[in-house]
Amino acid sequence: MALHLSLLLLLLLLLVYRISAVGYVSVQTGGSITFPCSYDQYYINHVKYWCKGLVWEVCSYVVRTDHPKSSGKNSISDDINKRIFTVTMTNLTSWDYGNYRCVVEINRGTDIMIHWFYLSVTTGTPELYVEQQEVTGVEGGITVCCYYSNSGDMKWYRMGGDCVSGYSGTLHGTSVTLKRTSDANNRTFLTVTMSGLKMENTDWYWCRVGELEMPVHITVSQQTATQRTSKMTSTTQDPTPQQPSASPTAEPVQTDNTSQGAEGNMEEVHQRSVKVLLISLGMLVVVTAGILVTWKMWRRHSNLENTKCIDITRTPPSHALTYCTIENPMGSLWSGRDR
Numbered sequence: 001m002a003l004h005l006s007l008l009l010l011l012l013l014l015l016v017y018r019i020s021a022v023g024y025v026s027v028q029t030g031g032s033i034t035f036p037c038s039y040d041q042y043y044i045n046h047v048k049y050w051c052k053g054l055v056w057e058v059c060s061y062v063v064r065t066d067h068p069k070s071s072g073k074n075s076i077s078d079d080i081n082k083r084i085f086t087v088t089m090t091n092l093t094s095w096d097y098g099n100y101r102c103v104v105e106i107n108r109g110t111d112i113m114i115h116w117f118y119l120s121v122t123t124g125t126p127e128l129y130v131e132q133q134e135v136t137g138v139e140g141g142i143t144v145c146c147y148y149s150n151s152g153d154m155k156w157y158r159m160g161g162d163c164v165s166g167y168s169g170t171l172h173g174t175s176v177t178l179k180r181t182s183d184a185n186n187r188t189f190l191t192v193t194m195s196g197l198k199m200e201n202t203d204w205y206w207c208r209v210g211e212l213e214m215p216v217h218i219t220v221s222q223q224t225a226t227q228r229t230s231k232m233t234s235t236t237q238d239p240t241p242q243q244p245s246a247s248p249t250a251e252p253v254q255t256d257n258t259s260q261g262a263e264g265n266m267e268e269v270h271q272r273s274v275k276v277l278l279i280s281l282g283m284l285v286v287v288t289a290g291i292l293v294t295w296k297m298w299r300r301h302s303n304l305e306n307t308k309c310i311d312i313t314r315t316p317p318s319h320a321l322t323y324c325t326i327e328n329p330m331g332s333l334w335s336g337r338d339r
Contacts, residue, residue: 024120025118026129027126034086036217039084045080046104047104049063049105051100053099062087074089097119133215134217135216135218142220147188150210156206156208178191179191201220205218
């Protein structure tokens with residue numbers, strides 16, 4: 001019974017930490033992924049690290065900025081000017097799935113977890129992916145395609161910044177349009193078109209469908225004199241020469257001006273934290289009740305074993321004697337006779 005309860009508790013913990021992971025990312029076996037982690041200016045000179053673990057208290061180091069920058073299939077780099085450190089994982093296998101965390105080390109204090117992800121590694125096509133995580137364009141416009149097979153709300157947001165959901169909106173002075181499209185291979189994808197881009201718009205962005213996310217780094221370079229003479233739109237990952245327009249019955253435009261980035265999505269993180277707390281408390285009550293019931297059953301069974309009765313029937317039936325000796329946990333003895 002105790003073994004069964006332990007297994008149940010482990011499964012509940014797995015469920016809790018799977019639910020509580022802020023970012024869900026899926027990658028195909030053999031593929032690679034880069035995770036961006038932004039931090040506050042106060043931690044520029046601190047050590048940063050990437051760790052893996054089901055429980056935060058026992059999260060084991062994968063790679064650190066104060067050690068060799070790479071460790072096996074994993075590497076880390078820290079851009080103190082942009083206050084972003086990135087972790088790249090390559091040649092992923094099914095053993096690489098799990099909870100990962102971006103952490104800032106605090107000397108003589110508690111380390112600060114910036115963000116955590118749940119990484120799944122699948123043998124088939126991931127439910128959400130991009131063909132390139134690094135996209136380069138010039139001032140003007142750029143298009144990114146996010147292929148997906150899952151369901152849910154579609155969003156595009158800048159890391160630590162605002163979010164565009166629905167079919168259009170603005171991000172830091174750039175116009176953003178979102179379109180659901182399909183190609184000749186029946187792949188469904190979200191087309192994100194950004195116009196009015198400037199060099200300062202170079203940053204990490206996140207494509208999100210449902211609960212799945214995929215980071216994309218966009219680098220914007222300055223236009224040359226030749227490029228300025230004509231309208232310039234740099235398109236990457238464009239699978240079809242002609243993009244169908246959004247449906248006339250499209251959802252109304254809505255722009256979410258709350259912080260919805262990987263680090264700035266505080267409202268959503270708070271809602272998830274409350275949900276996780278309630279689920280955790282409920283599971284704790286169930287497990288505690290199971291342990292108490294098991295303990296009481298064990299105590300009752302032990303008390304029955306410690307009670308030894310001898311029925312002596314050599315005397316006449318009307319004078320049958322029963323002697324009992326009961327051992328209590330304190331070691332004292334009690335003897336009685338029933339007439």
